[in-house]
Amino acid sequence: MLNIVASYCVVPSEETPETRLRLSDYDQVVRLGHTPNIYIYKAKHNHNTTEKMIKSLSKILVFYYPIAGRLSLTESGRMELDCNAKGVTFLEAETTKSMSDYGDFSPSESIKELVPKIDYTTQPIEELPLLFVQLTRFHGGEGFAIGSANSHVLSDGLAHIRFINSWAKVTRGETLEPHEMPSFLDRTALIFQRSPSSPRFDHPELKPLPLKLGTSDDAAEKKKKTRAVLLKLTAKQVEKLKKKANEQPVKEGSRHYSRFEAITAHIWRCASKARELDEKQPTLLRFNVDIRNRLIPPLPRNYFGNALVATVTPKCYAGEIMSKPLSYAAQKVREANEMVSNEYIRSQSEAVLGQEHLDCIKAFFMGQGERSLAHFPGNPNIQITSWMNLPVYEADFGWGKPIYFGLGYVNSHDRALILLSPEGDGSVIVSIHFQIAHMQLFKKLFYEDYSKL
Structure with missing residues (x-):
């Protein structure tokens, strides 16, 4: 049995730009939902684990401020990123199961409880966070899981993994190098001008x-x-x-x-x-x-x-x-x-x-x-x-x-x-x-x- 102990709304620790970001066509055609991934750690879950992760998440969101925003719909039917700093959702959970109860952690119905559950039907999409994180303690204190659900419209797997790694580094108390920053948030680099001769291939x-x-x-x-x-x-x-x-x-x-x-x-x-x-x-x-x-x-x-x-x-x-x-x-x-x-x-x-x-x-x-x-x-x-x-x-x-x-x-x-x-x-x-x-x-x-x- 899994129990959600607490839910937090984490916002950037400093003021961030209030703007709308255009999304490329490739952002528009991905799966319209969140992609749930899971990390498993064999380590003690200390009493300050949640506090440290929330504090560092708040810091990293200053650089990755679009993640703290929301999706919006234009009159033309395209999506945009509303960078409004409304924050991401951080869940703290505990389960009565031990690590061994989950076997090799291959994807299954039981594994789904270790990642945030998202309901797309009762909450307006414009109010739905783009990132959900769930920190779950296994029974017996032998380890914990970090389940993340990232809006696919927001980014692909590589961009999301780089964000997670940067967040982890800040949590460790280390300073990010310039190449670890999301130096390019503007999507217009993938918005091309239409050509009269396109498409030029059969596709x-x-x-x-x-x-x-x-x-x-x-x-x-x-x-x-x-x-x-x-x-x-x-x-x-x-x-x-x-x-x-x-x-x-x-x-x-x-x-x-x-x-x-x-x-x-x-x-x-x-x-x-x-x-x-x-x-x-x-x-x-x-x-x-x-x-x-x-x-x-x-x-x-x-x-x-x-x-x-x-x-x-x-x-x-x-x-x-x-x-x-x-x-x-x-x-x-x-x-x-x-x-x-x-x-x-x-x-x-x-x-x-x-x-x-x-x-x-x-x-x-x-x-x-x-x-x-x-x-x-x-x-x-x-x-x-x-x-x-x-x-x-x-x-x-x-x-x-x-x-x-x-x-x-x-x-x-x-x-x-x-x-x-x-x-x-x-x-x-x-x-x-x-x-x-x-x-x-x-x-x-x-x-x-x-x-x-």
Whole structure:
């Protein structure tokens, strides 16, 4: 049983600019809600833990003042950031469960209680905080959890993690370096002028994904339940996957496939086999690309906002993914990644935000719940996210680094998240969210297919 002990509204410790920030098209089309993440710490929860975290949060909000603001809706149906310093919500909780009761902390219904619960229907969106934090003490004092729920409209994962790490550093009593400040809060760098010739590309990533053969929509697949498990690959296993992917390169003279390309190809292959797809079944892999360094000129290093764009692999068939060398799937992943150039991004920006999205935003503000127009990336397709480059284990609030970081909910569609393990030994954790009916076979194939390499 979990009990909320106290709730605090934390505002910036100093006066901050009162302004409205325009949001880019990429801020408008993300999931209209908060993304719950969870950090687990094996450390004593002292009596002053809450006080220290609230005090440092108040200080860091001076620099990250948009986080203390609210979303607002313009007459055109676009969202803006109202920097009004109304503050964020900090919850203090305690649970009757011990750390061991939560197992390996893989996303599940029980894990959801460790992150703030947000109701989008009873409170006007314009009054809803953009950040909720929940500090939960485990029974017996053996550790605690920090659950954060960050508005996706406010920022992507990288920007949010950088904020959390800066907050942790201030809590430790250290001074932030200039590069740790959100030096670029202005979103207009991702608001491009419209061109008469745009969009200049076909943009398959914005189109519906392939359906299962014999079906006319994805309604049946959406109803199927998913669950999540954590699967670990040691550093040696990762290197073996890379070696196998590079044994038979598709394109002569191409550079070696990366860790991400090899692991992603392996997941895609196992998913196709576990679903027992027809060989002629079209299948795509979808993932996001960080565009901070792909734009010309590049975005500032500490750009605070959403700077991710979607991409999909070229059309292929399940039979090819399952039977051809691992390098075949890895090459498809590479082609999807390399497609995202400066010109491609600027072209995509012309097509990414349509009237349907604006109508969805209006419905969200009218209290009709959290909605999204994103295409369903489940069976026969899959979405994969890499967090291997995110500094998630730098969130040391003075009690040591977290022993676990991950999502605080189970995705309703097939999705894999790839993270480095907290041990820092080069091993990797795959948090796979998959249809329950196929999960057992996927787990078996994940290691069985690897051993065959």
